[in-house]
Every structure is written in structure tokens, then in C-alpha cells.
Amino acid sequence: MNAAPAAARLPVLLVGAGAIGSMHARRAVVHADVDLCAVVDPTEAGRRLAESLDRPWFAELEAALDAAAGRDARAAIVATPNRTHVDIASRLVERGLPVLVEKPIADRVEDAQRLVDLAAARGVPLLVGHHRRHNPIVRQARRWIDEGLLGRPVSACVMATWLKPDSYFEPEWRRAPGAGPVLVNLIHDVDVLRHLLGEITQVQAMASNEGRGFANEDTAAITLRFANGALGSLIVSDCAVSPWNWDLGAGEAAHYPQQAADSSFISGTAGAFTLPGLQRWRYAGRAGWHEPLSCERTALHAVDTYSEQLRHLRAVAEGREAPRCSGLDGLRTLQATRAVLDSAASGQLVHLTPLHAGGTA
Ligand SMILES: NC(=O)c1ccc[n+]([C@@H]2O[C@H](COP(=O)([O-])OP(=O)(O)OC[C@H]3O[C@@H](n4cnc5c(N)ncnc54)[C@H](O)[C@@H]3O)[C@@H](O)[C@H]2O)c1
Known part of the structure; x- marks a missing residue:
């Protein structure tokens, strides 16, 4: 894959760099539409991943959002354990960042509803990572x-x-x-x-x-x-x-x-x-x-579904496409x-x- 010039790519913040988060990170750094601006994950493995991709690493979300790398972010991916999705995604939505939150949107329907309502009230796009739709x-x-x-x-x-x-x-x-x-x-x-x-x-x-x-x-x-x-x-x-x-x-x-x-x-x-x-x-x-x-x-023709999801994240963040799997979809599926x-x-x-x-x- 050939990367486009950095300026043409949407800076995306990754929160959670485990199994699926690291897959998103590796795709983002070579993607034509998005780029990885920083990695948030408290573990040593998270720090090593950021280092290997030559991107800033943060142990905690607020520290990332207050740093220059985090302030550059124009969208975020939440790939942390399920029970943390609503809290982390809500903090990102409060900052006005479009969010792709991994599936399931939450553990409980009530919590998912709170996140969907918050995103709707703030007018911030919320996507859920049911990647098969891509x-x-x-x-x-x-x-x-x-x-x-x-x-x-x-x-x-x-x-x-x-x-x-x-x-x-x-x-x-x-x-x-x-x-x-x-x-x-x-x-x-x-x-x-x-x-x-x-x-x-x-x-x-x-x-x-x-x-x-x-x-x-x-x-x-x-x-x-x-x-x-x-x-x-x-x-x-x-x-x-x-x-x-x-x-x-x-x-x-x-x-x-x-x-x-x-x-x-x-x-x-x-x-x-x-x-x-x-x-x-x-x-x-x-x-x-x-x-x-x-x-x-x-x-x-085979298409990398997860890369297509990243392309779509940018298109949604820039208001060019409607969400293929919105927060409300994630809520109803849950x-x-x-x-x-x-x-x-x-x-x-x-x-x-x-x-x-x-x-x-
Ligand atoms: N769409 C898919 O194909 C797919 C596939 C696998 C997992 N998932 C979903 O992705 C999410 C993560 O799953 P996984 O298998 O990668 O789990 P994982 O345990 O491998 O990774 C989770 C990562 O989140 C980090 N983390 C925990 N709390 C954090 C916090 N407060 N801030 C920042 N980082 C934090 C952990 O240190 C860990 O590195 C789950 O919701 C899972 O359901 C989706």
C-alpha cells in the first residue's frame, strides 16, 4: 500500500492498542485517507506499538487530548474493552471528535442509549465497528x-x-x-x-x-x-x-x-x-x-474491509457520507x-x- 502525502490525510487518534486496535493502527499509518496521530493505551505493549509506528504514545486519554498530537486529531477510534466504550467515547464526543467505537457499542443497552443521545445532542458523528457492512x-x-x-x-x-x-x-x-x-x-x-x-x-x-x-x-x-x-x-x-x-x-x-x-x-x-x-x-x-x-x-474483487471502514470514517467526519453503521444501529443491534x-x-x-x-x- 502507498501512503498519500500526510497533509491530505485525516489525523485519527487510537484509544486501545490491543488485538483489533493494533490492526487499525497498522492500516492507518499506510492509509490514503487517514493517518494515525497518536496511540493511547496504558500498557507496555501499547507504548511499543506506538514506538514501532513512530507515533506519539500516551498512557491516558486526557493527556493525549491536551497534547499537540491529540489536539491535531480530527477523529478517534475506540478499541478498548467493551465496558469502557461508553465512558471513553463520551469524552471524545464531548470534545467534538467523530468516533468509531468498536462493537459492541456498550455492554448494556441503557449505556449505549446514553452515548447515542449525547452524540445526537452534540451533533457529532458516531460510528460502530460492525465492519461487515463495509x-x-x-x-x-x-x-x-x-x-x-x-x-x-x-x-x-x-x-x-x-x-x-x-x-x-x-x-x-x-x-x-x-x-x-x-x-x-x-x-x-x-x-x-x-x-x-x-x-x-x-x-x-x-x-x-x-x-x-x-x-x-x-x-x-x-x-x-x-x-x-x-x-x-x-x-x-x-x-x-x-x-x-x-x-x-x-x-x-x-x-x-x-x-x-x-x-x-x-x-x-x-x-x-x-x-x-x-x-x-x-x-x-x-x-x-x-x-x-x-x-x-x-x-x-477482494477489498480490505477494515481499510474501507477507515476510508468511510474520514468521509463521515468530513460530512461527505452518512454513517453506514451509526451509533443508533449499534444500539439496536446490541x-x-x-x-x-x-x-x-x-x-x-x-x-x-x-x-x-x-x-x-
Ligand atoms: N470488529 C472486529 O472485528 C473486532 C475484533 C476483535 C475485537 N473487537 C472489539 O474491539 C474491542 C477490543 O478488543 P480486543 O480483542 O482488541 O481487546 P484487547 O484486550 O486485545 O485490547 C484492548 C486494549 O485496550 C487497552 N485499554 C484498556 N483500557 C484502556 C483505557 N482506559 N484507555 C486506553 N486503552 C485501554 C488495553 O490495554 C488493551 O491493549 C472490544 O470491544 C472487542 O469486542 C472487534
Whole structure:
């Protein structure tokens, strides 16, 4: 990748330089649209990352914002642990900085609502890092839906099943409630479904921890109802040997060996498609189950989804694009995903209250 001249690039402050933060940092320093102006992370690893990229390092956010490097910032990325997102993002929004906050926007819906309300009141753009919305595969699917491929959406069937290695669970917190695959992983699938099919109104779920025996769930089965009448059926598991999940199929990250396997099957009254393989199914002539169905495959050029998210951050910060995943999107996706755990715990169907910036309707 060739970097553009520094003056042409938007200075971005990174808060949190762990696994995903360091990925953002490495992309930002060579990006055509943004640049990394400073790194905030209290750890020695954070300091070393900043040093290796030749950028100023700060242990604490206020110190960064008061320093010249921080005052240069025109946007910020928050890639810290979930429980800190709202506090850190709020401090950045108070300073008027557009923020990309990693997913989930918050641990709790009430906290996410406070952040969304603050950003709306201050008129500061807030983006949430549900990066799949920036993937050309999802963008193509969204175009097909906008063009009427599905007709009236009817159903979505989503598999999110993989085998996480035992080493993944060594940190204690990964075995605790809240760190299971529903809130950590399935939240991305829920966000993609909301992006493609619209708001979710009802959630019913069952969860199991029989696979690993930890306090949190390892497997869940979920039924969703969308406002347009479509229904969704999802299975998530982190203890199942399976290629049927977005991460192995989409090839977004080099640390997953890519498999040619679809994991989402979306259908409507006029057509259907799969993700991430983008097979498009429809009747060329008369429709009906005795007629031949045609299948087209669409191959796209690979795009680095996280770099595209950085390009979009700049475009939003400069008022040239509307957020593809706004704070309100992050809030509603969190609400629907938390409802999976609530329904699994209570055995009850959960009806979602419509949420808006500025409070419930
Ligand atoms: N979109 C994605 O693909 C994706 C992938 C992984 C993680 N995430 C999300 O990103 C966030 C971080 O996850 P991770 O896996 O990188 O975690 P991590 O533990 O590897 O990194 C978190 C970093 O934040 C730092 N930190 C903690 N408190 C801080 C503070 N007050 N100020 C500055 N830095 C602070 C820590 O020192 C650590 O370096 C989580 O919300 C996670 O859900 C998103």
C-alpha cells in the first residue's frame, strides 16, 4: 500500500492498542485517507506499538487530548474493552471528535442509549465497528435487495458455528457470562441481518453450555421476527466442528483459512441469495417448484474491509457520507443481541421496544 502525502490525510487518534486496535493502527499509518496521530493505551505493549509506528504514545486519554498530537486529531477510534466504550467515547464526543467505537457499542443497552443521545445532542458523528457492512459482499447483497431481487423478504437462515481452540478460553473472562459467542460473535450476524432485512421486533432463543461446561453459553438457537414480516433462524456455537460461518467463508482476515462454504441463506417471494458466496437464485421464466431455478455466481474483487471502514470514517467526519453503521444501529443491534440471552434465560419471547436517538418512542 502507498501512503498519500500526510497533509491530505485525516489525523485519527487510537484509544486501545490491543488485538483489533493494533490492526487499525497498522492500516492507518499506510492509509490514503487517514493517518494515525497518536496511540493511547496504558500498557507496555501499547507504548511499543506506538514506538514501532513512530507515533506519539500516551498512557491516558486526557493527556493525549491536551497534547499537540491529540489536539491535531480530527477523529478517534475506540478499541478498548467493551465496558469502557461508553465512558471513553463520551469524552471524545464531548470534545467534538467523530468516533468509531468498536462493537459492541456498550455492554448494556441503557449505556449505549446514553452515548447515542449525547452524540445526537452534540451533533457529532458516531460510528460502530460492525465492519461487515463495509465488505463488498454485504454491500452487493444490500444492492440486490434494494433492486428488488427478493421481492418481499421471507426468511433468513444463518449458521455461525466453529470450533474455538481451548487456548482461547485461558483468560478467565472468556468463560464468564457476557463473553460467550452470542455477544462476541453472533452480534455481527445480527447486525448484517438488520442491515439487510430491517428492524427486528421479536426474539426467541434457547442456549446450551453442554459443549464446554462453562458458565456462559457455547451454543444458542434463535428465532427472529422482522418488522417487514420476515422470519430468521440462527444457530451459533463455538464448540462445533464446522465451516459454516462468516469468518471462514468471507476471507476477511488472514488468520482464518478460507473455506468455500456459505453460511447465510436469504429468501423472498421473488428470489434468494447466499452469503458470503453470493449465489443468486431465481426463476428465469415461470415461477413454481416444478420449474427450473437458475443460479448465478457473483465474484467480487477482494477489498480490505477494515481499510474501507477507515476510508468511510474520514468521509463521515468530513460530512461527505452518512454513517453506514451509526451509533443508533449499534444500539439496536446490541438490543436485539442482548434479547437473545434474555429470552434464553427466561424461556420467553422478547418484544423489542423501538429505540431512537433521544430515547424510546
Ligand atoms: N470488529 C472486529 O472485528 C473486532 C475484533 C476483535 C475485537 N473487537 C472489539 O474491539 C474491542 C477490543 O478488543 P480486543 O480483542 O482488541 O481487546 P484487547 O484486550 O486485545 O485490547 C484492548 C486494549 O485496550 C487497552 N485499554 C484498556 N483500557 C484502556 C483505557 N482506559 N484507555 C486506553 N486503552 C485501554 C488495553 O490495554 C488493551 O491493549 C472490544 O470491544 C472487542 O469486542 C472487534
